[in-house]
Amino acid sequence: MTSPTLSDVARAAGVSYATADRVINNRGNVADKSIAKVREAVTSLGYVRNVAAANLSRGRIYRLAFLIPRGSNAFFNRIRQHIDHAAAHHVSERVTAEVIEVAAFAVEGLQDSISALLERDFDGVAIVGLQSAALEAPLAELRAKGVAVVGLVSDLPRAARAAYIGIDNIAAGRTAGRMVGLAHGGQGGQVQTFAGSLDARDHAERLTGFREVLNADFPQVTVLDPIMTKDDAQVLQAQTQEVLTQQGLTALYNVGAGNSGLIAALRGGQGTRPFCVVHELVAHSRQALMERQIDLVIDQRPDVEINRAFTVLRALIDAKDLPPMPELVPTIYVRDNLPADALTDQMKAQDT
Amino acid sequence: MTSPTLSDVARAAGVSYATADRVINNRGNVADKSIAKVREAVTSLGYVRNVAAANLSRGRIYRLAFLIPRGSNAFFNRIRQHIDHAAAHHVSERVTAEVIEVAAFAVEGLQDSISALLERDFDGVAIVGLQSAALEAPLAELRAKGVAVVGLVSDLPRAARAAYIGIDNIAAGRTAGRMVGLAHGGQGGQVQTFAGSLDARDHAERLTGFREVLNADFPQVTVLDPIMTKDDAQVLQAQTQEVLTQQGLTALYNVGAGNSGLIAALRGGQGTRPFCVVHELVAHSRQALMERQIDLVIDQRPDVEINRAFTVLRALIDAKDLPPMPELVPTIYVRDNLPADALTDQMKAQDT
C-alpha cells in the first residue's frame, strides 16, 4: 500500500542503505554488480525518491534574486507583487527571493547590477534582460560561480543564460492582429500602431507578428507605420488625440506601455471610437476594458511567468533536468472573461 | 541566516519542544502563560512551520479518486490524461489518484458509483457532478466518513460538496458572445446556436451569457434558438449541413460537445462560411482552428482545473483553510495563440 523507501530497495537488492543511495543518486564508487542489483530492485519495487525528505535532510536553501527595471511601470509593479507573493508561498520550501531594481532599459546599469551580484551569495537569478554583448562577460563570471541564470520577460544574450521565461512576442502580435482583423467583419480599414522603441526586441516582434496576420488574412485592412512613444503616457495621449481626428481610422494597437495616456485620450474622445487593443492587464487597462474605452487586452500572465521562474531556477540549482517548458502563450482578455480582481488575480499562479 | 525551527522557538520561550508544538498546532492542553510565551517567541524569531518536514514525519498519504464520465468524449479523455499526469507529478508528495469511470450523465449510475466509494478508503474525491437531489444522501454518507468531496467541471448539489472547481459558464457564454459580436464589425447578422441539452446546466448557462452580450451590445445580430444535439457528432453534422444552406447566416456557436460533426460539415461546405465558435481545445478543434474551419475555441483549461482539484482536496484533507480560489476564467484560443501541442500542453498546469 504505502510506497517503498530506499531501505526497501537496499534490502531487496541485498546491499546497504548507503550503497543503494549511491546508485540512486549516481554518486559513483559502486561495483557494477551492486548497481545492477539496485536498479533491478528499484524497478521491481517501483521505488520513487521522496524529494521532500531529500531536501529536508540536505538542509538546502535557495536564495534567488530578481533583477527588475526600476520605475513606476504598472506591469513591473505587478511583476514585483507576484514575486513577493510567490516568495511568501515558498518560505516553507526554504526559498527566498530578493527583488533588485536596476536602471530601466540601460545596458550599463544592468551590467553593473549583474557585476554587483558577484559579491552576494545567490543560488539563482532571473533577469529582465537586454540583447547586448556587454552583458556576456559579467554573466559568464556569475555562472562560473555556480549561479543559475535565466532571462525573464525580455531575454538575455542566448548563450549567457540557461533558459528564457517569457512569451513568444511574435505570437502575441499575431494574436492581436487576428483580433483586429476579425473585428473588421470583412470590411476594410486602417490601423494605427504605436511602439515604445523598435530597439526593444519585444516591440519589434509584436509589430512583425501583427503585420504578418493582417497582410496575409485581412489584406483589406491597412497597417500604418508605428508612432514612436518611448512608452511615455504623455506622448501617447497627445499622439492618440491627434490620430483620432483622422478619417477612416478603424483600429488602434499599442505594442508597448504607456497605455494610461492612450486611454485618457480615448476617454476624452467623442462619437464612435476605433477598435482598440493594448498589452498587459493592469489596473488602468482593466478599468478601460470594463468602461469600454478599449476592447481587448493581450496579457503575458506575469503570475505564470514568475511561478515558472521559481520552478526553473530551483531545478537548475538542483542540477535536475529542466521541467518541460511549453511556450508561454498570450492570453486574450475582453470585458467578459476578466479574472475576479487585482488581488485574487495575484493568487492565480497557484493553479496554473 | 537559516530560518528558526521549533527548537529555537521552544528555547526562546523557555518551554519544551512538545509544548511549543502544542501551541503552534493548537492541540490544546497548554497553560495560557505558556501559550503567550510561545506566541511571543514565534513572532520575535519569525518562525515559519516547515510543512514538508511536518508531512514527512506524519507519514501522511492522500488517496484521491476522480469520478469521470465514461466514454470517448475528447474533453474527458483530456481530463483523464491530466489526472494521470498530475498524479505522476505528485507521487513524491505521497498522493495517489485513481480515475473511476461512471455512466455518462446518468443520475442513477452516478449515485451507485458514489455509494461504491464508501467501501473504498479514499481521503478525497472529485466528482463530475449533476444537479440532483438523489445524490445528496450518498454524498452525505461519504462526507460523514471524513472524505473530502468537490464538484469538478459540472457541479454537485451545493450543500453536498465542499467546493466547486470549474469555470463560470455564464462568463464563458458571454465571452463567446463578445467575440461573435465583434466579428460582425458593426454589421447585422444571424447566429445559429447548438446545445446538447438544456437540462445540462453548463449548456443553459453558456447560452444565457451568450444572449446577454449580443442582445445588450450587438442588437443588430439575431440569436436563433438552439438546435438540440445531445452532443452527438452525427446529429451536429447533419444539422450543420442543413443550416449552412440558410440565407443570411453569419455565425455558428455550439455550447456543447460533438464538434467533430460540426467540423466535418464545415469542411465539406463551399464558399465563405459563417464565423464559428466552439468550446474546449481538443485534437479535432485544434486542427480545425489551424485549418481554418473554425475561428475560435473557448477553453476551460482542464489542466488548471485538475491541478486545482489536487490542491483543494489536499487542503481539505489536511483540514487547512482553503487556498484563495479566484473564479476560473475561460481562455480564448485563435490559431495564433495555440499552446505548443497536445503533449506539452499536458504539462502546462505546472505553472499555472
Place this chain on the structure above:
DNA sequence: CTGAAAGCGCTTACAG
C-alpha cells in the same frame, strides 16, 4: 498541563 524519545525518508561525513 508538560516533557523525553522514536521515527518519517533522506543526505552527509566518517570509518573501514
Place this chain on the structure above:
DNA sequence: CTGAAAGCGCTTACAG
C-alpha cells in the same frame, strides 16, 4: 568499493 550512524524539522504515542 561498502557500511553504520547522526541529523534535517517535524508528529505521535507514552509517561508523568
